Amino acid sequence: MDKLNLRRELLSARASLTPEQRRANAVKVRETLLDQPWVQMAGLVACYWSIGTEPETHGLVFALWKHGATVILPVLREDNDLDWAVYDGPDTLAPGRFGVMEPVDTRRGVDAIRTAALVIVPALAVDRLSGVRLGRGGGSYDRALARVGPNVPTVALLHDGELIHGVPAERHDQRVRWAISPEGLTSLM
Known part of the structure; x- marks a missing residue:
């Protein structure tokens, strides 16, 4: 199946999830991820603020921050690359391009992700064998992930x-x- 049709199929399946199912899924994913020692030890975490039917990250971002991690969230640039800024609590977010919530902190630059000890990214799907992720098609996260070191956990x-x-x-x-869903955490490499 080509990327466009696969995206349509996956987005349709996501749209069929009830808000209750999405909330329950978010709790399972958050608890499983926070139980991992390599997550607990990560001092700087690059994550994202979920929108729509994406797996919900608001509770995850808050929990990471409350447990002492510095969390950086993306800020979409005009060229569709991702800048990064520090999340310092729910009151430090404001709508950015396309209404996506972004930190109001000083921008750290596109290379800030290089210093992250853990990188959590959105995906519509991940290939079970190769670890290739299917995004929304803008290439923003592919550019960001290309800057991440080879030994940094990317989830x-x-x-x-x-x-x-x-x-x-x-x-x-x-x-x-790594890929994580309510079914559990899967190592891909």
Whole structure:
């Protein structure tokens, strides 16, 4: 299946999830992720502020921050690359481009992700064998992930059924090392 049709299929499946299912999924994912020693030890975490039917990250971001991690969230630039700024609590967010909530802190630059000890990214699907993630098609996270060191845990948050075989890949598509869904955490490398 090509990327466009696969995206449509996955977005349709996400739209069928009830708010209650999404909330329950978020709790499972958050608890599983926070139980990992490599998550607990991460001093600087790059994450994202979820929107729509994406796996919910608001509670995860808050929990990481409350447990002492410095959390940086993306700020979408005009060129669709990702700048980064520090999350310092729920009151430090404001709508950015396209209404996505972004930190109001000083921008740290596109290379700030290089210093993260853990990187959590959105994905519509991840290939079970190769770790290739399917995003929304803008390439923002592929550019960001290309800056991450090879030994840094990169984790894609998914709903059940989104860790699949046969995600179409192009040269620029980046892989993740882990995928997590309500079904559990899966190592991909």
